[in-house]
Amino acid sequence: MNALLLLAGRIAIVGSLLAGVVHVLAADSSAPNARGDISITSEGGLEHLGDALQVIYKQNVVVRDPVDNPRTVIFCDWLSIQRSPDGRSILEIGAATNVTIHMMDSKGTNVLKGDRAVWTPTNDLVVVTGNPPVLETPQSILTGEKLMIFDRKTGGFQSPGRVETRIRQSGVAPFLSSTNRATAPKPQP
Amino acid sequence: MDERSRILPTLMAVTGFVTTCWLITAASPPERRVPVQKDFRIFDYHPGTQFKKALLRGAEAEYLANPIRIRDVTIETYALEGSTSLVARAETCLVDRTNRTARSPDPIRISLSDGGFTLAGTGFQWTFTNQNLVVSNRVESLIRGYMMGKAVSQ
Numbered sequence: 001m002n003a004l005l006l007l008a009g010r011i012a013i014v015g016s017l018l019a020g021v022v023h024v025l026a027a028d029s030s031a032p033n034a035r036g037d038i039s040i041t042s043e044g045g046l047e048h049l050g051d052a053l054q055v056i057y058k059q060n061v062v063v064r065d066p067v068d069n070p071r072t073v074i075f076c077d078w079l080s081i082q083r084s085p086d087g088r089s090i091l092e093i094g095a096a097t098n099v100t101i102h103m104m105d106s107k108g109t110n111v112l113k114g115d116r117a118v119w120t121p122t123n124d125l126v127v128v129t130g131n132p133p134v135l136e137t138p139q140s141i142l143t144g145e146k147l148m149i150f151d152r153k154t155g156g157f158q159s160p161g162r163v164e165t166r167i168r169q170s171g172v173a174p175f176l177s178s179t180n181r182a183t184a185p186k187p188q189p
Numbered sequence: 190m191d192e193r194s195r196i197l198p199t200l201m202a203v204t205g206f207v208t209t210c211w212l213i214t215a216a217s218p219p220e221r222r223v224p225v226q227k228d229f230r231i232f233d234y235h236p237g238t239q240f241k242k243a244l245l246r247g248a249e250a251e252y253l254a255n256p257i258r259i260r261d262v263t264i265e266t267y268a269l270e271g272s273t274s275l276v277a278r279a280e281t282c283l284v285d286r287t288n289r290t291a292r293s294p295d296p297i298r299i300s301l302s303d304g305g306f307t308l309a310g311t312g313f314q315w316t317f318t319n320q321n322l323v324v325s326n327r328v329e330s331l332i333r334g335y336m337m338g339k340a341v342s343q
């Protein structure tokens with residue numbers, strides 16, 4: 001009887017230890033939780049250039065980052081992905097033609113439009129160039145001169161050069177326009 | 190007499206039909222058997238070296254035909270130091286010996302960077318010489334988060 005109780009006690013101790021190990025392993029597996037996966041779909045197929053370590057997507061390309069709960073969605077006609085020489089990481093994601101980037105945050109959705117966009121994962125900057133690049137936020141519409149830089153780490157925007165801002169009155173109609181141009185154009189006689 | 194005269198032409202017609210059928214069957218050529226090779230492999234090497242650059246292999250191949258029909262296809266490419274760069278799998282494909290390409294209307298699944306970057310689609314063409322792989326339709330791909338570096342702190 002004593003031996004049976006001793007065996008039951010040992011089994012209980014081993015069981016609790018195993019449960020602890022499983023718990024630690026579960027905690028470790030969720031600890032890195034680095035970054036969500038990114039999905040890319042296209043309607044015009046893709047081309048994998050093996051020697052150049054590049055993948056090119058064509059026609060109605062949609063990028064969702066992360067795939068399960070997208071915080072950034074990119075729409076474009078062409079998308080290229082440049083892999084590193086060792087193939088272990090992504091160096092650059094380039095979007096071209098009719099580029100629209102939807103960025104969701106706590107305040108709403110910001111929409112960035114341009115002709116080309118380059119996303120560098122190493123510093124998480126998205127540089128949009130266009131004719132001209134336009135940023136639409138729930139509060140305003142900002143038109144840049146040549147390029148706009150979106151920092152995905154901080155959620156901040158930069159637009160070097162001349163910028164025009166239109167502030168929305170009720171989310172749709174602008175009531176105020178401003179420009180950072182130093183001198184206003186002279187009125188024509 | 191009348192009954193015999195009626196039966197005889199019918200009997201002759203039936204006999205003639207049966208004989209004709211037998212002659213046609215006997216005259217038709219035997220079913221052509223296509224030679225099939227198991228575990229078929231085509232290699233490509235890095236220029237000026239004996240290191241493998243690409244391998245197309247199939248469980249079965251009708252190797253005497255051109256294009257070669259291959260079943261259960263795997264395409265692999267290798268870096269110069271020997272690591273596997275790309276693994277692609279498809280049900281069937283046709284390999285053209287002349288221009289060294291493989292093509293298929295079947296679905297294809299591609300794995301890059303040991304599964305860190307996966308691609309899938311329908312219909313493809315593979316070129317041995319420059320390792321270009323074109324997927325035509327229904328493209329879906331997934332990049333694992335660790336391929337993109339650290340997390341965004343938003």
